Amino acid sequence: MIFKPFMREGFMPLPVAFISSISQEGIRNIAPYSCIMPVLRPLDLICLASARKRDTLVNIRENREFVVNMVGADFSDKVIPTAKFSPPEADEFELAGLDEKPSETIRAPGIAGSYAWMECELYREYEEPDYILLMGKVLRLEVADEALSPEGDLDIRKTQPLMMTGSKKGMNFCTVADIGQFEPFGAMFPDGKDPMSEKYKK
Ligand SMILES: Cc1cc2nc3c(=O)[nH]c(=O)nc-3n(C[C@H](O)[C@H](O)[C@H](O)COP(=O)(O)O)c2cc1C
Numbered sequence: 001m002i003f004k005p006f007m008r009e010g011f012m013p014l015p016v017a018f019i020s021s022i023s024q025e026g027i028r029n030i031a032p033y034s035c036i037m038p039v040l041r042p043l044d045l046i047c048l049a050s051a052r053k054r055d056t057l058v059n060i061r062e063n064r065e066f067v068v069n070m071v072g073a074d075f076s077d078k079v080i081p082t083a084k085f086s087p088p089e090a091d092e093f094e095l096a097g098l099d100e101k102p103s104e105t106i107r108a109p110g111i112a113g114s115y116a117w118m119e120c121e122l123y124r125e126y127e128e129p130d131y132i133l134l135m136g137k138v139l140r141l142e143v144a145d146e147a148l149s150p151e152g153d154l155d156i157r158k159t160q161p162l163m164m165t166g167s168k169k170g171m172n173f174c175t176v177a178d179i180g181q182f183e184p185f186g187a188m189f190p191d192g193k194d195p196m197s198e199k200y201k202k
Contacts, residue, residue, distance in 0.1 A: 009034075009166045013174060016079060016162040018069040019048065020100075021059035022108045023088060028100065030082040030092040030111065031056045034164060036068065039135070041185075042199045045123060048134045055088045060134055064122040065106040068136070069114035073160040076173045105139040115147035115159045 003010070014034035021029050033056070035049035046068060050057045060066050071078075081096040093100055093111075100109035103119045110117040120136030149155040160175040185194035 007166070007168075010168075011165070013163045013165050013176075016071070016075075016164050016173070018071055018075070018078070018082065018111055018114065019056050019066050020069055020093075020108055020111055021056055021066040022063060023055070023059050024062045026107075027089060028091050028093045028109065029055050029059055029088075030096060030098065032079050032083050042196050044138045046118060046120060046136045046138055048136065050132050050134055052130070052132065057132060057134070058088070059108075060122055061125075063107065065108050066120050066122075066136060067103060067106070067108050067110040068118040068120060068138075069111040070116040070118075071111070071114045071162050073162050073173070073175050075113070075162055079162075079171075079173070103140070104142075114144075115154075115161075116141065116143045 015036060016032050016034055017036050019031050019033050023029065031054065033048050033050070037047050039045040039047050048068075050060075056066070078096050078098060082092055086092060086095060092098075093109075099112040101112040101114070101117060102109050103117070105119045106121065108119075110119070117140075118136075118138045119140040119142075120138050122134060123137040124135040126133040126135070143154070147155060147159045154161075156176055156178055162173065163175055164171045164173050166172075185196070186192045189195065
């Protein structure tokens with residue numbers, strides 16, 4: 001079956017991250033963003049694609065900071081309350097019944113109950129008429145202890161990261177499953193060694 005090109009996200013499950021930010025006046029804002037990606041390994045950059053009419057965009061441009069909150073499937077009922085239009089003067093933590101987790105390096109707070117928090121500063125933006133790519137530099141990455149396996153990796157069974165696929169009618173929320181296959185990074189290289197391995201030892 002052939003689909004229209006703009007249907008691409010229906011066939012690539014996307015994370016549902018919650019972006020928290022504050023306005024110049026200190027009003028707290030939350031918005032779910034799925035068009036989000038880390039920029040290569042092992043850089044500390046993360047890229048968000050934002051539409052123009054977003055309080056999130058205004059706040060990030062004003063204060064140059066934001067938190068990427070990674071949440072589990074238990075946050076699925078917070079997606080619509082935070083995605084619905086609300087005026088810039090509305091406190092979206094209150095609106096969605098969410099508590100804040102104070103940040104260490106920036107003023108914008110994170111969201112309590114997330115399993116990971118990336119405190120970011122705006123590094124660069126790329127502006128086009130219909131969208132803006134916001135490049136954030138992760139200043140601090142915290143992961144809840146209970147979200148980690150004994151080896152220190154993300155325990156996806158416990159956290160059930162919230163994800164979604166788009167369809168013609170809307171969004172199907174889902175999570176990920178471990179298929180029980182592991183490969184070291186080195187497996188991609190002819191000598192079997194990961195050239196970036198030193199970076200992960202620090
Ligand atoms: C699951 C989901 C993912 C979304 N992803 C994005 C996104 O990547 N970029 C974007 O600009 N808007 C995205 N939106 C729409 C915004 O979350 C929505 O417009 C929100 O009201 C913006 O809030 P704000 O004006 O407080 O920033 C998404 C909405 C949902 C429900």
